[in-house]
Amino acid sequence: MNPATKDAAARAFRLVHHAMAAAGIAVMLAATMERMQRDYARGLEIAFLAVAAFFAIEFILRLIAAPEAPGGAHRGAGQARLAWLGSLPGAFDFFAALPGAFYLIGSHDAQLFSFIWVFKYIRYSPGLVSLGRVITHARHALSSVLLGFMIVLLAAASLAYLFERNVPHTDPQAFKSIPEALWWAIVTLTTTGYGDVVPVTPQGRMLAGVVMMSGILVFALWAGILAGGYAEETRRREFLRTWDLVAKVPFFHDLGASVIAEVARLLRARDYPAGAAIVRRGEPGDCMFFLVEGEVEVRLDPQSLRFGAGYFFGELALLTGAPRNATVVAIRPCSMLALDIVDFFELLGRQPELAQAIHEEAGNRLGPDAPVHPALKAMLARHKRTPKTVS
Amino acid sequence: MNPATKDAAARAFRLVHHAMAAAGIAVMLAATMERMQRDYARGLEIAFLAVAAFFAIEFILRLIAAPEAPGGAHRGAGQARLAWLGSLPGAFDFFAALPGAFYLIGSHDAQLFSFIWVFKYIRYSPGLVSLGRVITHARHALSSVLLGFMIVLLAAASLAYLFERNVPHTDPQAFKSIPEALWWAIVTLTTTGYGDVVPVTPQGRMLAGVVMMSGILVFALWAGILAGGYAEETRRREFLRTWDLVAKVPFFHDLGASVIAEVARLLRARDYPAGAAIVRRGEPGDCMFFLVEGEVEVRLDPQSLRFGAGYFFGELALLTGAPRNATVVAIRPCSMLALDIVDFFELLGRQPELAQAIHEEAGNRLGPDAPVHPALKAMLARHKRTPKTVS
Amino acid sequence: MNPATKDAAARAFRLVHHAMAAAGIAVMLAATMERMQRDYARGLEIAFLAVAAFFAIEFILRLIAAPEAPGGAHRGAGQARLAWLGSLPGAFDFFAALPGAFYLIGSHDAQLFSFIWVFKYIRYSPGLVSLGRVITHARHALSSVLLGFMIVLLAAASLAYLFERNVPHTDPQAFKSIPEALWWAIVTLTTTGYGDVVPVTPQGRMLAGVVMMSGILVFALWAGILAGGYAEETRRREFLRTWDLVAKVPFFHDLGASVIAEVARLLRARDYPAGAAIVRRGEPGDCMFFLVEGEVEVRLDPQSLRFGAGYFFGELALLTGAPRNATVVAIRPCSMLALDIVDFFELLGRQPELAQAIHEEAGNRLGPDAPVHPALKAMLARHKRTPKTVS
Amino acid sequence: MNPATKDAAARAFRLVHHAMAAAGIAVMLAATMERMQRDYARGLEIAFLAVAAFFAIEFILRLIAAPEAPGGAHRGAGQARLAWLGSLPGAFDFFAALPGAFYLIGSHDAQLFSFIWVFKYIRYSPGLVSLGRVITHARHALSSVLLGFMIVLLAAASLAYLFERNVPHTDPQAFKSIPEALWWAIVTLTTTGYGDVVPVTPQGRMLAGVVMMSGILVFALWAGILAGGYAEETRRREFLRTWDLVAKVPFFHDLGASVIAEVARLLRARDYPAGAAIVRRGEPGDCMFFLVEGEVEVRLDPQSLRFGAGYFFGELALLTGAPRNATVVAIRPCSMLALDIVDFFELLGRQPELAQAIHEEAGNRLGPDAPVHPALKAMLARHKRTPKTVS
DSSP: OOHHHHHHHHHHHHHHHHHHHHHHHHHHHHHTSHHHHHHHHHHHHHHHHHHHHHHHHHHHHHHHHGGGSTTOTTSOHHHHHHHHHHSHHHHHHHHHHHHHHHHHTTOTTGGGGGGGGGGGGGGGOHHHHHHHHHHHHTHHHHHHHHHHHHHHHHHHHHHHHHHHTTSOOSSTTTTSSHHHHHHHHHHHHTTOOOSSSOOOSHHHHHHHHHHHHHHHHHHHHHHHHHHHHHHHHHHHHHHHHHHHHHHTSHHHHTTOHHHHHHHHHHOEEEEEOTTOEEEOTTSBOOEEEEEEESOEEEEOSSOEEEEOTTOEEOTHHHHTOOBOSSEEEESSOEEEEEEEHHHHHHHHHHOHHHHHHHHHHHHHHHOTTSOOOHHHHHHHHHHHHSOOOOO | OOHHHHHHHHHHHHHHHHHHHHHHHHHHHHHTSHHHHHHHHHHHHHHHHHHHHHHHHHHHHHHHHGGGSTTOTTSOHHHHHHHHHHSHHHHHHHHHHHHHHHHHTTOTTGGGGGGGGGGGGGGGOHHHHHHHHHHHHTHHHHHHHHHHHHHHHHHHHHHHHHHHTTSOOSSTTTTSSHHHHHHHHHHHHTTOOOSSSOOOSHHHHHHHHHHHHHHHHHHHHHHHHHHHHHHHHHHHHHHHHHHHHHHTSHHHHTTOHHHHHHHHHHOEEEEEOTTOEEEOTTSBOOEEEEEEESOEEEEOSSOEEEEOTTOEEOTHHHHTOOBOSSEEEESSOEEEEEEEHHHHHHHHHHOHHHHHHHHHHHHHHHOTTSOOOHHHHHHHHHHHHSOOOOO | OOHHHHHHHHHHHHHHHHHHHHHHHHHHHHHTSHHHHHHHHHHHHHHHHHHHHHHHHHHHHHHHHGGGSTTOTTSOHHHHHHHHHHSHHHHHHHHHHHHHHHHHTTOTTGGGGGGGGGGGGGGGOHHHHHHHHHHHHTHHHHHHHHHHHHHHHHHHHHHHHHHHTTSOOSSTTTTSSHHHHHHHHHHHHTTOOOSSSOOOSHHHHHHHHHHHHHHHHHHHHHHHHHHHHHHHHHHHHHHHHHHHHHHTSHHHHTTOHHHHHHHHHHOEEEEEOTTOEEEOTTSBOOEEEEEEEEEEEEEOSSOEEEEOTTOEEOTHHHHTOOBOSSEEEEEEEEEEEEEEHHHHHHHHHHOHHHHHHHHHHHHHHHOTTSOOOHHHHHHHHHHHHSOOOOO | OOHHHHHHHHHHHHHHHHHHHHHHHHHHHHHTSHHHHHHHHHHHHHHHHHHHHHHHHHHHHHHHHGGGSTTOTTSOHHHHHHHHHHSHHHHHHHHHHHHHHHHHTTOTTGGGGGGGGGGGGGGGOHHHHHHHHHHHHTHHHHHHHHHHHHHHHHHHHHHHHHHHTTSOOSSTTTTSSHHHHHHHHHHHHTTOOOSSSOOOSHHHHHHHHHHHHHHHHHHHHHHHHHHHHHHHHHHHHHHHHHHHHHHTSHHHHTTOHHHHHHHHHHOEEEEEOTTOEEEOTTSBOOEEEEEEESOEEEEOSSOEEEEOTTOEEOTHHHHTOOBOSSEEEESSOEEEEEEEHHHHHHHHHHOHHHHHHHHHHHHHHHOTTSOOOHHHHHHHHHHHHSOOOOO
């Protein structure tokens, strides 16, 4: 199977998979409604069985196919299957097979476990994976807040029990034991406030006020923690995107991941409003550009071309130092990353081997008689004469 | 019509427009109140018709005028009208015309759709547009949280249904089906807590506690995501403001958008408390200033002048290197942006053509015999002798 | 009256003032409680009158004293009084006098307006003033969210009225008009959820879910906006604190606000854990330090001294270049601001007049034969020979 | 006792301690439940006494042992005990002993104070201590918001009392006095919304809407304040972690805390994706690396080794300038801190004594004939010839 066919097949499977999960959940919702159950009991059961069978078969096939998974090269098939079962996707698929299994062993509530199928969407959502990473990174801080939350909860419930146990309430059970008071405490601390249990003594109400304020503090602490965590995750994702942009430039491509990381660090963000001329034909080229967002028009003499995010230009400036051969204008407001020639040669200056590689690359791309940037030439000459020192 | 008259007309129209929308909404509110309906039915209907007619006519006129809109130059009138209908303002105006149309075709509830008129305010609020951009940028992250929200919602409703269906509740329908339990779940997950449906079993209450905590997490995640997005939007707006400040300086004005972007990047924020002398008469000028916030007093020999945000001074330092010819004092705490002469000449050093243009500009502004900054002179001389290299 | 006496008097007055406001509020609370009113009516009225008289007299005295206020120098007394009435403190004092005035004109509810006295605390809380500035700066963004809030509110109320008006509710008035539905909408959108009005139709409940989610978005947007605004306010306050630290150093003190601002910009934050040796006796001095937080021990030969936040040391390094004459060790974790000699001389290099002033200052402080830092000497010599250029 | 045994004993004690606190709280919860009390009263009392005795004995033993605590060297035993009682751990232990004491003096509710034991977990949670520091730092801002909260609360309660006192409510006591109205105000301002007290007049409902919006503002302000505070705390913790990383490198270890702080400041964050070659065998070494997160594989000629967070490599580059003797590849995405040789020598250039120390350290580590980095050699030579100047 060639990659394109495989890709289309994967997309088609994902579509069927998502539709099946949605159908399974819809059937479960309907099956619990009396009216639906009365009129369509048979149809609902058949639909449930179809979905359950689909996920059970998917699980079995994936379990069998597990040895082919990458990373399982030198292990036995049994071991590979166990490893897959222990992984997150394996666990999700295993749970998705459960409603079918429950039905086979005659469980009356097999259908109720259909809600497990909703978790199958998680695997296909990159955004949820990214959020999961934010929460995982912040787990220590979040769970510290949770521990504080529990301490406040227990103290509040104990004090509320002390204050309120001997006065009558609408619900006669309210505050009759600390576990009952805990229910009031959590409803109050999260500022949910059902109103089924409400303190009536002045001291109980003062306590309630303090508990509500603590609840707001918990909100605020979590929000503060996650704001920082999310900013960090964004920064990380930005770096990976920058990396990808740089890796697409042909002559960086061959220089290896370490150099790309160095180059990605040198990039500087620049914004241009719509209509700004980013480079002008005939000007000396002093940097190359990566277009992150927006649209540019490259004006060559006879025609004009438009490019969107991911486009890069001006890379010849780094090799030959020749003047710009086209004018590039921002059509819409553009966010660019610029690699300044000065920064680039400073990097080369610290890694003369890299300068040599760049020089050869220029030769390959432009022919042996191509002009070479004077600074690059000087650097190569200096490299030949002297050992590397810091002076 | 000259621009001033046109501007005044636009302001007057906006006033009438906002008043009409407000009146339409007030009429709708009154029309649903029994007492008002009984006493003023006739008046309310007339008022409704007036507003509906106003918006219907506005829609028709704008639709006819559509071809004149910028960007629709070489298309036929029909095409231009369709394009306008598909745009956001067109869609708003179309919906605003609906209540009138519904009335014409005899719909009983025509008045109820008057609430559509409230959306007409959106178009005139730059702040809402800016918030819309924040939300649009963060839409992937926000919708990932929403997907997680849905998953928690469904799982919570299913488990609550399992735990609570067989025990009596105040509302006998509560928890009798999963859709009913979903209502409880969303009221709890958003920590709204109406209290019309409340779990009573211990396991149901534990589940409720977990759901409430998840609700706080959703709050916190969204707050974290939007805090980052809003900071980014603020940074973007700041840059555009800086750009505008720089673009107002006469000799930058002619140098094109690309140079302005470069110069805007070189600016450094500086704060001065009230009473600080920012520049002193006779001192050598080493930077120019843009006043972002606050007020300064320029003390020339015979008189003093005060300037507010948007004022710039010290620009001669960049051209002539002559000493300051006035003392400038911060009257109120000032936020300034300073363009250091060293940074400015470093920029010129990388773009010698720019140095030439600056030099000519100085000649135009100050006469051919004007003093020229020694560094600028040196740069021009060097530029004539040698090709650009990085050394 | 000498300043110390005046200060003590101001503190005493503030104490009386705060106690009076607290007493006034306590009396108001008590006066509305039936039991207290029955038993202590006479005492409560006397207490109220005492407090009301106090604030009325304060207002009158301050009004008479207004002409003495700074800034009112050359105006007539009447004008100065009007100006003071229009200012924020004047308005607060005016409102605080109202309960007494209402009592005089026989208003039955005079006491109820005692809550006005709580606002008098605002004037004495620098934190509230600072928060007020954050909210003021963010007012455009906050009010945009508020406008969006209103639009959602009205649309939600209209739709809820459409969906729910013809079905029975616990409260028969609920959803009977759009103003009634607006009450439900705001209780839901803020996720308060009293539960007195609850939608019962499936479509009404779906709408409620969307409204609750929008409410969370409003929370999140405001939190995001205020997080940025608060960070900005913190940065501003930090700068002012840095400024104050620098302004305390004797030889900066005489150089004027502009130089202090420059120096404050050059400071770099450095943290030291407890036990770290910050400078060592005999080492060449290359920077001076300002202690922002923590505690240091200065070890001179015979004795040791401890200093806390606000202390600065190492300033001789900037004048003489002599080696350190003491060892300074961090006793507790310290946050320091360091002024590096290289940065400082770079600043001097751009402002040779400043170098001259520093040199003279060193002469005054250390005597004419004091050693002078070689770099400072070189700078002064260069300054005499050559005009300032950038090279 | 050797340290390992001591450590294991401490871990075992902590386990027992946590189990005891958990048991004590579980007993308290059970003791308030009627059914448990009826069936197991005797067992619950014995369990309570066991836990109470445990904490009482712990308190007494720690009190006796107090003189041995570090920092109490030259004081008498009595003084040391008092100091310990006044410290936070001492206070926690004292309160934990109270339930036992109350039982001894015959208090009926002794068991109810068992919730005090939950606070004993605080001492062992570094996360809570860290959160406590965030809240402590932000206490001025948080309490300003709290003051604003109180002012809104009182004003809202007074106005609600004015508007609602003369209309009938479900709860006839609601709004009958301002203290009653305060209960409504706090339930509304925190958006808890029990629904036991609800305004019914139009003006009361409008007030309620404003109060709810103010509540959201309080949430948002606290979240904004804590987001900033948490970011600051994170930055501080990051620095301490960086410090620890640097302090582990042998030849920095002997140079003292001040140099480590300087070096820690010079580190630059670098991210590498999985598979990137961080250094290559034979390349000139220009920086050393600290692995903060992720995993690297060091490829020596015959074998490969893997290292995780905390590993550092490339330190020879700083001493000898010799080419890399191994290739290091990122196995998983890595966050590194890099110390560039240029930055490092710039630091040495400002502190020539440090260069001397580094040189000697290199001699000790690598033998007297070891190669020395040419730049280091040049620096030492220059140091011998000339006094330190800034040029």
